[in-house]
Amino acid sequence: MPLSVEGDIRPSSGKKLHARIYQTRGKIQAVIHTHQPHASTVAAARRDLPPILDDQAQILGPSVRCAAYAMPNTKKIVKTTVNALKGRFAALMANHGAITIGRTMEEAIIAALVLEKACKAFIEAEFLGGAKPLSGVEAWVMHKVYLFMYSKNKETNK
Ligand SMILES: [Zn+2]
Structure with missing residues (x-):
């Protein structure tokens, strides 16, 4: 599908992504793209963020993958980042930053804040003898429950 954008303001150079x-x-x-400090630190180490906090697992998904490095504004960075986001609301971009998504702008902003807190906790826990991740299954279940509990359909059913 061809890309078309409208408006008076020049779109971000990451518009294809x-x-x-x-x-x-x-x-x-x-979709929010940031260069937030702690997420950028984990991205610089090219580490995936394991599920180490309950709210992280609920909102972001069973883990936060770090997309393979690609030059900015290339087809490769679009492909690697979209792949890293599968089944999740956040991804790290190697040696660059982070991206979060949401069903609303508020949800994407909250995802960016939770990602930053979790990356900070991950870095510091590694210094305290190593972060101890939740199980992948538990993290996956927590994300699914969150998606159901806070879905638009549920709100409109009230
Ligand atoms: Zn950037």
């Missing part, structure tokens, strides 16, 4: 996420994730209405 943002557009591809909207094309591939039907329920997603907001």
Whole structure:
């Protein structure tokens, strides 16, 4: 599908990445790209963020993958980042930063804040003898419960 953007303000240089996420994730209405400090630190180490905090698992998904490095604004960075986001609301971008998504803008902003807190906790826990992750299954279940509990459909059923 060809990319078309509208408006008076020049779009971000990452518009192809943002557009591809909207094309591939039907329920997603907001995409945020940041260079937030602690997430960028984990991205610089090219580490995946394991599920180490309950709210992280609930909101972001069973883990936060670090997408393989690619030069900014290339087809490769679009592909690796979209792949890293599969089944999740956040991904790290190797040697660059982070991206979070949500069904609303508020949800994507909360995801960025939770990602930053979890990356800080991960870095510091590694210094305290090593972060101790939740099980992948438990983290996956928590994310699914969150998606159901805070879905638009549930709110409109009230
Ligand atoms: Zn960037």
